[in-house]
Amino acid sequence: MELSKEQLIEMYKKMVQIRKFEERxxxxxxxxxIPGFVHLYxxxxxxxxxxxSAIEPKDYITSTHRxxxxxxxxxxxxxxxxxxxxxxATGYCKGKGGSMHIADVDLGILGANGIVGGGFxxxxxxxxxAKMRGTDQVTLCFFGDGASNQTTFHEGINMASIWxxxxxxxxxxxQYGISLHQSRHQRVADVSDRAVAYGIPGVTVDxxxxxxxxxxxxxxxxxxxxxxGPTLIECKTYRHRGHFEGDxxxxxxxxxxxxxxxxxxxxxxxEKLTEMGVLSKKEVxxxxxxxxxxxxxxxxxxxxxxxxxxxxxxxxxxxDIIEExxx
Amino acid sequence: MRSLTYAEAIREAxxxxxxxxxxxxxxxxxxxxxxxxxxxxxxLWELFGEERVRDTPISETxxxxxxxxxxxxxxxxxxxxxxxxxxxVCMDQLVNQAAKIRYMFGGKAxxxxTVxxxxxxxxxAAAQHSQxxxxxxxxxPGLKVVMPSTPSDAKGLLKAAIRDDNPTMFFxxxxxxxxxxxxxxxxxxxxxxxxDIKREGKDVTVVATSLMVYKALEAAExxxxxxxxxxxxxxxxxxxxxxxxxxxxxxKTHKAVIVxxxxxxxxxxxxxxxxxxxxxxxxxxxPIKRVGALNVPIPFNGKLENYVIPGTEDIIKAVKAVxx
Numbered sequence: 001m002e003l004s005k006e007q008l009i010e011m012y013k014k015m016v017q018i019r020k021f022e023e024r025x026x027x028x029x030x031x032x033x034i035p036g037f038v039h040l041y042x043x044x045x046x047x048x049x050x051x052x053s054a055i056e057p058k059d060y061i062t063s064t065h066r067x068x069x070x071x072x073x074x075x076x077x078x079x080x081x082x083x084x085x086x087x088x089a090t091g092y093c094k095g096k097g098g099s100m101h102i103a104d105v106d107l108g109i110l111g112a113n114g115i116v117g118g119g120f121x122x123x124x125x126x127x128x129x130a131k132m133r134g135t136d137q138v139t140l141c142f143f144g145d146g147a148s149n150q151t152t153f154h155e156g157i158n159m160a161s162i163w164x165x166x167x168x169x170x171x172x173x174x175q176y177g178i179s180l181h182q183s184r185h186q187r188v189a190d191v192s193d194r195a196v197a198y199g200i201p202g203v204t205v206d207x208x209x210x211x212x213x214x215x216x217x218x219x220x221x222x223x224x225x226x227x228x229g230p231t232l233i234e235c236k237t238y239r240h241r242g243h244f245e246g247d248x249x250x251x252x253x254x255x256x257x258x259x260x261x262x263x264x265x266x267x268x269x270x271e272k273l274t275e276m277g278v279l280s281k282k283e284v285x286x287x288x289x290x291x292x293x294x295x296x297x298x299x300x301x302x303x304x305x306x307x308x309x310x311x312x313x314x315x316x317x318x319x320d321i322i323e324e325x326x327x
Numbered sequence: 328m329r330s331l332t333y334a335e336a337i338r339e340a341x342x343x344x345x346x347x348x349x350x351x352x353x354x355x356x357x358x359x360x361x362x363x364x365x366x367x368x369x370x371l372w373e374l375f376g377e378e379r380v381r382d383t384p385i386s387e388t389x390x391x392x393x394x395x396x397x398x399x400x401x402x403x404x405x406x407x408x409x410x411x412x413x414x415x416v417c418m419d420q421l422v423n424q425a426a427k428i429r430y431m432f433g434g435k436a437x438x439x440x441t442v443x444x445x446x447x448x449x450x451x452a453a454a455q456h457s458q459x460x461x462x463x464x465x466x467x468p469g470l471k472v473v474m475p476s477t478p479s480d481a482k483g484l485l486k487a488a489i490r491d492d493n494p495t496m497f498f499x500x501x502x503x504x505x506x507x508x509x510x511x512x513x514x515x516x517x518x519x520x521x522x523d524i525k526r527e528g529k530d531v532t533v534v535a536t537s538l539m540v541y542k543a544l545e546a547a548e549x550x551x552x553x554x555x556x557x558x559x560x561x562x563x564x565x566x567x568x569x570x571x572x573x574x575x576x577x578x579k580t581h582k583a584v585i586v587x588x589x590x591x592x593x594x595x596x597x598x599x600x601x602x603x604x605x606x607x608x609x610x611x612x613x614p615i616k617r618v619g620a621l622n623v624p625i626p627f628n629g630k631l632e633n634y635v636i637p638g639t640e641d642i643i644k645a646v647k648a649v650x651x
Contacts, residue, residue: 060400093433101431110399111432115423121389122424125396125404132352132378133401152419155389162384316434317468319492321567 003053003211008278011053011210013287015045015266018069020291021078022241024299025068025085029245033303035087038099041069043208043240046265047172048073050213050235051140054221060108060126060139062119065100066172066239067112070142075107079298088305095308096316108137116177117147120156120169127165127230138166138224140217146177148191157230161198166224168217171234172207178243179251192234200230207235208265211272238263328512334367334504336478337443340485341368341405345375348403351489354381355390355407355443364409365445365504387413391420391442398440398494399428405489411446411498412455414463425494426469440495441488446474447500447538447588448636454624457632459537459589464496465565465598471495471519472565476540478508480563483517491519500538500588520567524576528558531582531646534573534599535559539586539618539637546642555650565595573599574607581612582649586642591619613649618642 003011022040029038041048044066052061052073063070071081076092084091085099092102103111110126113119123141130137147153148171160167171191175182188194195202201220205212213235220231238260242249273279279287314323331339345351352375358368359382372380383390387408394404408414414421425438448457464472471493475481481499488495525540526547535543540561547557560576562568577583583603585596596617603615621635 062396091433093431093435096433097431103428103432103436105399105432105436110396111428111436113424115419118419118424121392121420122396122399124389125393125398126400127396128393129397129400129402132397133350139396152388152392155384155386156392158384159386159389159393316430318471319429319437323468 003214005278007053008273011049011214012269012273012279013291014049014073015210015269016287016291017078017294018045018048018072019266020288020295021068021072024295026241026245028086028299034085036098038085038245039066039243040239040241040245041066043260043264044172044174044237045069046210046269047170047207047213047235047237048142050210051142051170051217053214054218055138055140058108058135059137060110062110062123062126062139062141063112064119064142064144064147065112065114065116066144067102068099071102071104071109071112074109076102076104076109078294079301082298082302083305086302087307088302089308089312090301090305094312094316117143117150117152119143120152121159123167123169124156124160124165127160127167128163130166131163136166136225138168138221141167141169143169143171144177145171145173145175145182145191146185148194149177149186157198157200157232160230161200164227164229167230168220168224169230169232170217171232172237173234174237174239176243176251181251190234192232195232200232202232202234204234204236207237208263208268210265210269328509330507331478331510332504333478333481333499333506333508334365336482336508336510337367337485337499338369338371340482340489341371342374344486344489345371345379350401350403351405352379352381352402353405353407354383354394356383356385356409358382358407363407365501367499367504368407387416388420391417392424394440395420395425395428395438398438399436403439403489405441405443407443409445410456411444411460412458414444414460421464421470422467426467430469437492438494439492441485441491441497442495443497443499445501446498447502448625448632449502451627451629451632453627457625459587461496461498461565462589462593462595465595469494471567472498473519473563474498474537474565475563476503476537476561478506479510479514480517480523482510483514484519484563487516487519490516498537502538517563519564520569522560522562522569522572524558524572525561526557526559528556528580530556530580531584531650532558532560532573532576532580533584533586533642533646535561535586536565536595537588539588542637542639543586543642545639546646549639549643550646555646557646568602570602570606574603577603577607578610581610583611584616584618584642584645584649586618586637588636589619590622591617592622594619616645616649618645
């Protein structure tokens with residue numbers, strides 16, 4: 001399917017929105033406003049946006065510890081995300097989840113996940129559920145190259161493949177499992193090679209090219225909806241920041257970093273769209289200003305939001321039991 | 328009143344709940360045509376077909392992880408893990424995912440999943456097929472833990488667990504599968520969190536779980552002849568725990584013995600003892616006694632195995648120790 005001008009603009013807007021969101025998180029974290037750990041998506045925006053542009057609101061995603069981009073791409077509300085990252089009562093999870101656990105089940109976002117590889121089997125289960133309920137919902141399972149060495153990778157993809165489940169496994173190969181380069185954590189160069197082991201298609205695409213990601217995922221989603229089972233898509237990319245904010249990033253060279261900066265997915269897409277005449281330079285500027293304004297509003301909402309009441313800590317463990325409060 | 332085995336009662340609960348609600352389905356290793364490792368799922372495969380009585384690869388992680396994903400998206404899975412010992416393989420899915428998703432998401436998701444698991448020793452199955460690991464799961468907020476002793480309790484509690492919107496661990500003792508018991512005609516669900524007094528008595532309270540309920544009843548029978556009246560309390564669910572029934576009994580008898588098959592160290596008996604001590608200390612006339620397996624892995628040799636797991640004699644000894 002050819003992408004329309006509107007779709008292309010929408011994709012660009014989402015990518016910019018993610019980038020601006022993450023840049024603001026960098027600043028807020030540096031200012032000490034964000035507790036805990038944050039793992040940023042800067043440099044990988046083309047994957048979440050390309051992939052989520054190929055699915056519908058009824059579809060599901062499972063995300064990762066590096067989840068802000070997936071959530072925004074799937075329609076997550078930026079103000080509720082920002083409030084959650086700041087631990088506020090108004091946040092997506094009422095301040096109980098934080099960056100690594102943001103979810104919006106109503107939007108089909110089955111959660112970021114603090115466990116590397118935590119999403120594979122949950123995605124298989126969402127796919128099984130869709131199949132058993134007789135819907136044509138598809139689940140996208142995002143994961144990193146590091147997660148492809150977890151047992152869940154094997155068990156989840158194997159289960160999805162034997163049962164022909166409508167799941168698309170999307171590897172964001174950013175070259176590093178925390179500090180360890182891919183060449184030191186697995187023998188294969190392409191994670192997609194592993195698809196052979198499950199008898200499913202495996203493809204590798206340029207993860208910094210949003211249209212390439214879209215096309216690959218779109219194809220896989222069609223297969224999934226037709227009952228043809230899962231696909232493994234590997235998107236080669238690079239994270240611009242460290243594994244987490246505060247990571248001294250001693251494990252990669254400046255040269256490598258600079259080479260990847262040249263392949264930054266946002267300027268690349270911007271250039272393409274202006275060349276195609278889809279966007280003018282002025283419209284690009286307007287979109288960037290719009291994105292910053294929305295983030296400003298979200299940050300203001302988050303900063304002005306109340307802290308959760310202490311006694312809220314005992315709620316939401318069970319549907320029917322409220323634990324005792326501290327006496 | 329009909330009589331069913333524990334395994335039949337569990338199968339009947341599954342059948343009824345699957346008939347009641349088409350979101351309920353069973354999955355696990357060899358639960359289909361094979362009928363389950365202990366024959367519990369039996370003919371359900373013939374009745375409901377392979378979609379809803381689903382054979383899985385030997386992938387405990389995927390069985391529980393996929394159940395979590397299915398539960399979060401509108402199904403009510405009842406996965407079976409073939410032996411409690413294999414729960415170690417899928418601990419992330421149980422502890423970090425199933426138990427915590429609702430809380431981490433701020434109460435905006437639910438995981439209506441019931442994990443059926445055979446526990447216990449007695450088959451010379453050695454250290455990796457005999458453990459009673461229920462206490463681990465009581466230590467994880469977000470999970471409920473059920474451990475029935477009789478066929479009717481198993482049936483009523485399993486139906487309640489399946490209808491519950493929270494992830495629930497349902498521990499079935501392997502030795503009990505063939506034991507018969509009466510099923511009241513009007514049995515529906517037995518609510519989680521309600522203990523049952525299996526025998527009334529006035530001199531000492533014995534809190535016992537699962538297979539140990541029978542050993543406690545045997546002990547009570549023998550002790551009766553010696554003039555010691557034993558009350559046997561079966562908590563039936565470890566979380567939520569019916570503290571009131573246990574405490575009322577202890578307040579009446581002033582003495583407590585706690586029995587489980589799991590090894591004593593770190594066992595759930597410690598928790599029950601703590602509850603009694605915190606809430607009924609002044610009523611106690613003697614220190615609480617715990618009876619459980621020796622603090623060793625379950626050995627293969629039948630004589631060694633019998634030596635390690637607690638028996639009627641151990642309970643009698645403990646009761647005598649607190650009543651002397």
